[in-house]
Amino acid sequence: MSNTETSPREVTCTDGDQPSGVQILTAREVPLGGPRALLVRRTLPQRARTLIGAWCFADHYGPDTTPMVVPPHPHTGLQTVSWLFDGEIEHRDSGGHHLFVRPGELNLMTGxxxxxxxxxxxxxxxxxxxxxxWVALPDEARDVPRDLQSYRPEPVRLGGAVAKVFLGSLAGTASPVRTYTPLLGAELVLDPGAGVELSLDETFEHGILLDQGELAVTGVPVNPAELAYLAPGHTTVELRAGAGEPARILLLGGPPFGEEIVMWWNFVGRSHDEIVEFRAAWEAGADRFGEVDGYIGTPHRLPAPALPNAVIKPRRNPG
Structure with missing residues (x-):
């Protein structure tokens, strides 16, 4: 998915001192596209937190009857993770891949x-x-070739919850999908009123995004579309659903990234000058990004927005 804001923020992201306890991150709405835009709820990046492990961008959308139409657009220095609850998306990329993203199936694209x-x-x-x-690639891997991996995890019953582990490992279940930093990505659906205690890797920081239902994370209430953040050091987490309906969450995790990155539009780099270079290459139609065959929509490609007038100062996760 593209970041289609007409004036995207340039963000310099680093890991700072981590807070203790549970931090609740609320989303902001961002239109994806034109006049009949699909609205997405963005929880990463934001002022309160820019990274959770290597996870650097999180958009949550729907349920919505508005179609998604995102013309060809570029990416650098990242992997994109597409995960659907409902619907179907046709994906084409300049690596020659053409597939359909469906609910419960991971689509991991490497830029x-x-x-x-x-x-x-x-x-x-x-x-x-x-x-x-989005997952930021570490410095040694950010020039790797284009790639696409798909994987459909088997549902696993964990007491009062059903888990689908699409990246990393959780509760004895592991995904075979290759990543460039240690990551955790899983969907969990808790039965109404059910509680489950999960063992966590204490070297990871974690984010718990609530999609639907009611949820408490170690006793702290979380509203739909909010993300609960846990700093490294937690060995377990208790999740409890409300009595009314199942609670569906995404559990994300990874060790603190430890590298400074600059994000602007659809690019992840290490400096303002790199972002300028990436934008110029896209606007010039450079071979760096390749061509997306088979796309017949209008416009045929997304133009890059204008660059900001000044470099945004480094943004650090607060202590």
Whole structure:
């Protein structure tokens, strides 16, 4: 998914001192597209927190009947994670991949040095509901070749919850998908009124995004579309659903990233000058990003927004 803001923020992201306890992050709404834009709820990055492990971007959308139409657009220095609850999205990229993203199936695209892709919900999609996540690549891997991996995890019953582990490992279940930093990504659906205690890697920081239902994280209430943050040092977490309906969450995690990154529009780099270089290459139609074959929409590619007038000062996670 593209960050289609016309004036995207340039963000310099580093890991700072971590707070203790549970930190609740609220989302801001961002329109994805034109006049009939699909609204997404963005919880990362924001002033309160810019990174959770290598997770650097989180958009949560739907359920919505508005179609998704995102023409070819570029990425650098990251991996994109597409995870659907409802609907179907047609994906094409300049690595030659053409597939359909469906509920419960991971689509992990590696941008590395540069990739372009398009995302369009299919005609048979009545309701679109899911998340789009970005993972920053570490310095030694940010020029890796374009790649795409797909994986459908088997549901696993964990007491009062059902888990689908699509990245990393949780409760004895592991994903075979390759990543460049240690990561955890899992969907959990808790039965109404059920509680579950999960063992955590204490070297990881974690984010728990509530999609639907009611939830308490170690006794702290979380509202739908909010993200509960846990700093490193937690060995367990208690999740409890409200009595009314199942609670569906995404559990994300990873060790603090430890590198400074600059994010602007769809690019992840290390400096303002790199971002300028990436934008110029995209606008010039450089081979760096390749071509997306088969996309027939209008416009044929997304133009890059204008660059900001000044470099934004480094933003650090508060202590």
């Amino acid at each position: 590395g040095r540069g990739i372009a892709h398009s995302e369009v919900s299919t005609d048979k999609t009545e309701t679109l509901h899911g998340v789009q996540l």
